[in-house]
Amino acid sequence: MATLTPTPARTSSTPALRRPPSKRGQKALLLVALVIGAMFAGLPVLWMLASSFKANSEIFQSPPRLVTPGFSFDAYTSILTDPVKLRFFGNSYLVAGAVTLLTLLVAVLAAYAFSRYEFRGKKIINVVIVSVQAVPPITLLIPYFGLVVALRLYNTYPGLILTYMVFTLPYAIIMMTGYFNTLPRELDEAVKVDGAGPLTALWRILVPISVPGLVSVGVYTFMIAWNEFLFALTLTRTEDMRTVPIGIQLLMGQHSYNWNEMMAMSILGCIPVLILFLFFQRYFIGGMTAGAVKV
Amino acid sequence: MFTSHVEQKQQRDPVVAPVGPGRSGPDQAAPADRPPARPGWERLKRRLTPYGFLTPTGVLMAILMLTPIVMVIWYSLLDGVITNKDSQLVGFDNYAEVLTDPVFYTAVRNTLVFTVSSVVAHFGIGLGFAMLLNTPLLSNRTKAFFRVIYVLPWLFTVAIIAVLWRLLLNPNGVVNYLLGSVGITGGQTEWLADPSTALAAVTFINIWAGYPFFMISLLAGLQGIPRDLYEAARVDGATPFQQFRNVTLPQLRPIIISMALLDFIWTTQQFALIWMTTGGGPINATEMLSTFTYKLAFSRYEFSVASASAVIVLLLSMVLAFFYVRHQKARD
Numbered sequence: 070m071a072t073l074t075p076t077p078a079r080t081s082s083t084p085a086l087r088r089p090p091s092k093r094g095q096k097a098l099l100l101v102a103l104v105i106g107a108m109f110a111g112l113p114v115l116w117m118l119a120s121s122f123k124a125n126s127e128i129f130q131s132p133p134r135l136v137t138p139g140f141s142f143d144a145y146t147s148i149l150t151d152p153v154k155l156r157f158f159g160n161s162y163l164v165a166g167a168v169t170l171l172t173l174l175v176a177v178l179a180a181y182a183f184s185r186y187e188f189r190g191k192k193i194i195n196v197v198i199v200s201v202q203a204v205p206p207i208t209l210l211i212p213y214f215g216l217v218v219a220l221r222l223y224n225t226y227p228g229l230i231l232t233y234m235v236f237t238l239p240y241a242i243i244m245m246t247g248y249f250n251t252l253p254r255e256l257d258e259a260v261k262v263d264g265a266g267p268l269t270a271l272w273r274i275l276v277p278i279s280v281p282g283l284v285s286v287g288v289y290t291f292m293i294a295w296n297e298f299l300f301a302l303t304l305t306r307t308e309d310m311r312t313v314p315i316g317i318q319l320l321m322g323q324h325s326y327n328w329n330e331m332m333a334m335s336i337l338g339c340i341p342v343l344i345l346f347l348f349f350q351r352y353f354i355g356g357m358t359a360g361a362v363k364v
Numbered sequence: 365m366f367t368s369h370v371e372q373k374q375q376r377d378p379v380v381a382p383v384g385p386g387r388s389g390p391d392q393a394a395p396a397d398r399p400p401a402r403p404g405w406e407r408l409k410r411r412l413t414p415y416g417f418l419t420p421t422g423v424l425m426a427i428l429m430l431t432p433i434v435m436v437i438w439y440s441l442l443d444g445v446i447t448n449k450d451s452q453l454v455g456f457d458n459y460a461e462v463l464t465d466p467v468f469y470t471a472v473r474n475t476l477v478f479t480v481s482s483v484v485a486h487f488g489i490g491l492g493f494a495m496l497l498n499t500p501l502l503s504n505r506t507k508a509f510f511r512v513i514y515v516l517p518w519l520f521t522v523a524i525i526a527v528l529w530r531l532l533l534n535p536n537g538v539v540n541y542l543l544g545s546v547g548i549t550g551g552q553t554e555w556l557a558d559p560s561t562a563l564a565a566v567t568f569i570n571i572w573a574g575y576p577f578f579m580i581s582l583l584a585g586l587q588g589i590p591r592d593l594y595e596a597a598r599v600d601g602a603t604p605f606q607q608f609r610n611v612t613l614p615q616l617r618p619i620i621i622s623m624a625l626l627d628f629i630w631t632t633q634q635f636a637l638i639w640m641t642t643g644g645g646p647i648n649a650t651e652m653l654s655t656f657t658y659k660l661a662f663s664r665y666e667f668s669v670a671s672a673s674a675v676i677v678l679l680l681s682m683v684l685a686f687f688y689v690r691h692q693k694a695r696d
Contacts, residue, residue, distance in 0.1 A: 096501045103496050107513045113572070114516050116538060117528050128534035172530055175420045182417035192416070196689055199430055203685030205633045207654045208674040211439065211661050212432035215446055236427040238421065267413055296521035298636035303662060314523035321527060328531055335524040342519050347512075 087109050097106035121145070126330040144333035154334065156309055157316030160226075162341075165294035165310060167230045172237040173283060181247035196303045198239045206299050209235065217304050224306045232300050237290045243276065244289075248282030249275060290346045295342060313338045433678070439671035446667040458672035468673070470648050471656040478567050478652060479631040483624055485571040490578025490623075491616075497579075498586040511583075518576035526640035529569045530556065556642050559649040564652050566641055570634065578623050585619040586612070625688040629681060653677050 120128055124139030148154045183191070213232055222228035257270035266272070276283070298314045305311060311319065317338065320331050440458050442451040463469050493514050497507050517525070532539050534553040544551040555565040589612065599609045635654040638644060644655040657677060661670035
């Protein structure tokens with residue numbers, strides 16, 4: 070019996086056997102490729118994380134090691150107990166938060182007009198909003214500098230919040246319009262028949278059911294504002310007004326390369342975006358792909 | 365970053381809905397069904413409502429977009445603007461100064477090399493990774509795990525990416541150690557400080573930082589390709605390569621073109637990465653149009669010349685934007 074069974078098994082499954090190994094081979098090749106890709110994407114990030122736990126003297130030790138004897142949270146504690154550095158984070162949260170709220174407010178109104186009305190000039194306004202996104206920040210920077218100084222907004226939060234909206238608003242309007250377009254018109258028309266105005270229809274009906282759309286626009290707006298560098302560099306002057314990206318640059322100049330602290334600050338600086346991404350990944354990808362799937 | 369996809373939706377709308385400014389849409393048609401008290405007033409209100417909703421946007425865009433563009437063009441025609449109290453019209457002198465500066469042409473060349481290499485590599489890596497992640501051979505859980513890792517570079521702000529790569533590419537850093545230990549380089553290469561490697565180094569960093577944007581969009585595009593197209597190709601005896609060439613690529617074409625144009629526009633505008641890694645140096649080896657313009661304004665305080673340079677950059681961007689808008693319209 071023991072000698073009989075293998076023989077028919079082998080003969081009968083020979084053609085079938087050819088496929089599973091090749092499929093398994095394909096899978097192995099695929100995994101190898103995926104791991105190589107993951108190393109390209111992930112190793113630099115891993116190195117950043119590892120370096121944030123090292124003592125500064127161990128940063129460039131040769132041969133390099135991921136975990137060193139000096140492993141500690143010192144870099145983090147020194148940042149989290151330094152009021153100047155904490156202020157960078159406070160500034161970033163404040164500015165990004167305000168930009169997000171204001172952008173959503175203005176964009177929802179504009180998107181409602183685009184989605185629910187036909188009006189003269191719609192197409193042109195549409196083209197303007199799309200092409201405004203291509204205007205280089207560097208072109209706007211010089212007049213903004215003049216404007217912000219003239220309006221006494223230089224080195225203030227409103228100066229940053231206002232100028233950031235030039236990046237966030239066009240995209241937010243476009244995306245919100247796309248979202249409203251997916252919602253049936255009957256919803257808000259029904260309220261209007263009952264005698265309510267368009268604002269009521271928007272706030273009572275559309276906004277509450279648009280939470281996923283608002284979240285994706287909000288998350289992305291927050292990211293743009295959190296990451297902005299050029300305007301923050303130029304339109305603020307004093308240390309207490311600096312945001313996280315500029316704070317990182319200041320660390321680079323000031324403390325003659327405290328690499329471990331810079332890496333710790335980088336890790337802390339990407340946490341909000343990472344959390345937003347992990348929590349709202351579905352909305353994120355969903356928002357990004359809203360139109361891509363329908364080619 | 366995902367604007368491109370959503371845009372088309374919005375742009376598609378006027379085409380899909382058979383309503384133009386001249387014709388009457390559902391909104392205008394509604395009141396005709398039931399007699400309103402004051403038809404003239406109602407109609408006027410209805411016609412003005414969308415403009416009301418657009419007013420905040422209009423005001424902001426007038427302040428944040430129209431005014432600065434008029435201002436920068438005006439600045440570019442004056443001398444010593446911002447620094448001098450009484451600047452005078454000098455016509456196109458500032459443009460002549462920019463266009464006769466050899467560094468300007470270095471900046472144009474560097475920007476072009478940096479941008480074209482970045483866009484091509486973003487596309488290649490993005491498509492490769494997207495196809496790996498789209499495989500039917502692995503479980504969704506495995507794919508989700510790798511997707512998060514692949515997206516990582518995109519979650520870091522440029523300032524962080526710059527500092528990270530300064531650490532990695534340091535002469536005593538881990539990249540040199542690894543390359544030295546396999547004998548590719550002699551060891552302590554000053555990647556970002558050596559004029560012969562600096563441009564390649566910043567381009568590489570930008571490639572690493574930017575491919576996820578392509579990858580995510582292409583992945584979504586791949587998932588949207590109907591299965592039966594591949595079935596049909598297989599029935600016709602197409603090899604995997606032929607399927608890729610005759611099904612995958614044509615299906616992804618609209619996304620690829622939008623992404624490439626957007627990426628091209630944004631990469632030409634890259635400032636923070638260059639500023640924090642090389643500052644445009646060494647000896648202008650990585651000078652880009654953005655850093656060149658910035659230095660004119662905020663290092664040399666020649667705001668008028670900088671404005672002329674900024675207007676030139678704006679014109680170049682508008683040419684790209686024109687192609688982008690035209691492509692988006694053609695897609696609909």
